Amino acid sequence: MKKLLHIALNELLLLRKDKMAVMWMIVLPLGMTFIGGLVFGAFGGGSEAVVIDLPVVDQDGGEMAAVVLDILSQTGNLNLETTYDEETARGLVADGKRAGTVVIPSGFGAAMISGQATALELIVTPGGQTAPLLEGMVRGVTSAFSNVQTTVEVAFREVQRATGSTDLDYDGIAGRAVATALERLHDPPVRAQVTTVGSEEEEFDVSGQIVPGYAVMFAMFSILSAAGGILEEKERGTFKRLFISPIPKWSLLGGKLVAQFLVGVGQIGLMFVFGALVFDMDVGHSPLGLLLITLATCWATTSLGILLVAVIRSRKQIHPITTLIILGSSAIGGAWFPLFLMPKAVQQVARITLVAWAMEGYNRLMILGGSLADVWANIGVLILYGLICFAIGLKLFRFKEA
Amino acid sequence: MALVEVENLSKTYGDVHAVDNVTFDIQQGEIFGLLGPNGAGKSTTINVLCTYTELTAGKVTVAGHSVTAEPEAVKRAVGVVPQDIALYPDLNAVENLRFFGRMYDVPKATLEGRIGDLLELVGLTEHARKRVEHYSGGMKRRLNLAVGLLSEPRFLMLDEPTVGVDPQSRNAIFENIQALNRQGLTALYTTHYMEEAELLCHRVAIMDEGRIIALDTPQHLIHTLGTGLIHLGVRDINEEMLRRLRALPQVKAVARRDDTLAFETVDAQGALLDIIGLFNETDTPMTSLEILEPNLESVFIQLTGKQLRD
Numbered sequence: 110m111k112k113l114l115h116i117a118l119n120e121l122l123l124l125r126k127d128k129m130a131v132m133w134m135i136v137l138p139l140g141m142t143f144i145g146g147l148v149f150g151a152f153g154g155g156s157e158a159v160v161i162d163l164p165v166v167d168q169d170g171g172e173m174a175a176v177v178l179d180i181l182s183q184t185g186n187l188n189l190e191t192t193y194d195e196e197t198a199r200g201l202v203a204d205g206k207r208a209g210t211v212v213i214p215s216g217f218g219a220a221m222i223s224g225q226a227t228a229l230e231l232i233v234t235p236g237g238q239t240a241p242l243l244e245g246m247v248r249g250v251t252s253a254f255s256n257v258q259t260t261v262e263v264a265f266r267e268v269q270r271a272t273g274s275t276d277l278d279y280d281g282i283a284g285r286a287v288a289t290a291l292e293r294l295h296d297p298p299v300r301a302q303v304t305t306v307g308s309e310e311e312e313f314d315v316s317g318q319i320v321p322g323y324a325v326m327f328a329m330f331s332i333l334s335a336a337g338g339i340l341e342e343k344e345r346g347t348f349k350r351l352f353i354s355p356i357p358k359w360s361l362l363g364g365k366l367v368a369q370f371l372v373g374v375g376q377i378g379l380m381f382v383f384g385a386l387v388f389d390m391d392v393g394h395s396p397l398g399l400l401l402i403t404l405a406t407c408w409a410t411t412s413l414g415i416l417l418v419a420v421i422r423s424r425k426q427i428h429p430i431t432t433l434i435i436l437g438s439s440a441i442g443g444a445w446f447p448l449f450l451m452p453k454a455v456q457q458v459a460r461i462t463l464v465a466w467a468m469e470g471y472n473r474l475m476i477l478g479g480s481l482a483d484v485w486a487n488i489g490v491l492i493l494y495g496l497i498c499f500a501i502g503l504k505l506f507r508f509k510e511a
Numbered sequence: 512m513a514l515v516e517v518e519n520l521s522k523t524y525g526d527v528h529a530v531d532n533v534t535f536d537i538q539q540g541e542i543f544g545l546l547g548p549n550g551a552g553k554s555t556t557i558n559v560l561c562t563y564t565e566l567t568a569g570k571v572t573v574a575g576h577s578v579t580a581e582p583e584a585v586k587r588a589v590g591v592v593p594q595d596i597a598l599y600p601d602l603n604a605v606e607n608l609r610f611f612g613r614m615y616d617v618p619k620a621t622l623e624g625r626i627g628d629l630l631e632l633v634g635l636t637e638h639a640r641k642r643v644e645h646y647s648g649g650m651k652r653r654l655n656l657a658v659g660l661l662s663e664p665r666f667l668m669l670d671e672p673t674v675g676v677d678p679q680s681r682n683a684i685f686e687n688i689q690a691l692n693r694q695g696l697t698a699l700y701t702t703h704y705m706e707e708a709e710l711l712c713h714r715v716a717i718m719d720e721g722r723i724i725a726l727d728t729p730q731h732l733i734h735t736l737g738t739g740l741i742h743l744g745v746r747d748i749n750e751e752m753l754r755r756l757r758a759l760p761q762v763k764a765v766a767r768r769d770d771t772l773a774f775e776t777v778d779a780q781g782a783l784l785d786i787i788g789l790f791n792e793t794d795t796p797m798t799s800l801e802i803l804e805p806n807l808e809s810v811f812i813q814l815t816g817k818q819l820r821d
Contacts, residue, residue, distance in 0.1 A: 346595030
């Protein structure tokens, strides 16, 4: 056991002295995670809604126009800009500086009261992705106003018919009715009541996907790279020197595997600390579950490394092969995008990768708020995966010449 | 008493007989040389003795332990200086020695002292804290030797320890080995440099194509050649001429290889005069003439018709 530990410590010492390796293991993963977090909006612990700057040209200036502005500002996705004239606003859209602009025409309010047809004009950039969104919002406003106008008109006619009077103050009554109706838009008497069941609704924390995804991927790179180092030692002759010294075989290989395992655990741990500090990442409610998933993942990866080294006996071959395995399994295993977003067939195939089982475990704990009980299967599969790879790898590994 | 006994050792890789029915022993306190060109089977022989390679047939014991039945005991008894520079380039000399010392169970209390002594022995004390990757080839070879000596082995195997080494480092390695031998170290030394074998070895086995073709002290091996070899290039020669050449008083033996006649002589100069006289008398043309000093290389050439080094 002492020799196993000395061999493991020697491996870690060699790693520490290899500045390029340290950069690959620490700087690159942290950098990539930071960039990934920026791109996918991991700062603040969740995705934020996109806000659209929308110039609104109010040529009417009346109460009805004010209601239009009020309704548009309530959507939460719009930042209304009311300082531009029509020509400037159209120019901003034509130049691509704004996705669209709304023009409230002069006489809008009077037409609304008198029951005449009118329109809100929406000018948008052709082919823009935001155009449908703006169109939907404006149509929502015009639809509400149309309903109000129709309702008032119908009600007034009924009042006239009922009273037989032709001398009613249409404008006054219509004005008050429209104003009341539009007030009710903010607090409608008939509404949709949405009830959620299950756990408390939380915002999706994208860092809970990015950080473990990159952590698993880069840990695989580190561990499998270290495994490739065994081939380098064989070529250099130090492995032979160790073999012909009085060291048990299990110590010789075990020491190297222990070092690789510790490197992987340390790297994942570092990434999680980074995620928590920089992105305020939510690590869920089960630290023990996170630890066990991490240990199981690193065990499975280390064992995969020994299997690959046993099968691929050339240093030149191992790097492209391990790169292919890591990138391929990361892509389909859910390290880059959540597994549930992929086609069913891909999700099934992904089950052969240790990445899929690891990421599912991390997602259950960190995104879905699960407990240790929810990830026992994942831990078990990863341990079994490692045992199978280790057993086959040990059987095929050549310590010496036959 | 023999520290190493090798009986009918064979090692084959498919159809290739890397070592073919080799037998020799190494006495306590002896430096035993294995001399031969690249591919002769020297490294394979060492690999079997140090338990890195399994033998195909035969029996090998080192310090009384069988390499097949008691490999761990053999590992404890031997030190190896491999042909490869088996060091960690990112570590310095002290770190390399400390790590390998732990692998050889050198007690913690004595390890640091041992490291200092070995660095002094091989002349690397001043460079002890430099990374090995910054060492010259000669310095690496010397450190390679130091690692092999860490466990104070009873039997040291050196596999071409001076390949690619500057003369200064080479001489330093020779001096180290001779000094250690005077203190009782038994060693197996493989090389394709005949001058190393002549200088260091008490006995030399000449190997070629997996077989030992001669085994004796360097002096006895050289003595078989008399005072020298003569190689004569000829275009056309008949049996009668060969008979007359063999009958010359200073000529011990004549071997014919293609268009060359190889003469073993009692006295090279005297024999040469007789040979030239006979060729003149019979008007037989010569195409080339070479006189080889009596040394192990000429013994090898005489036995195999090949050079030790291409």
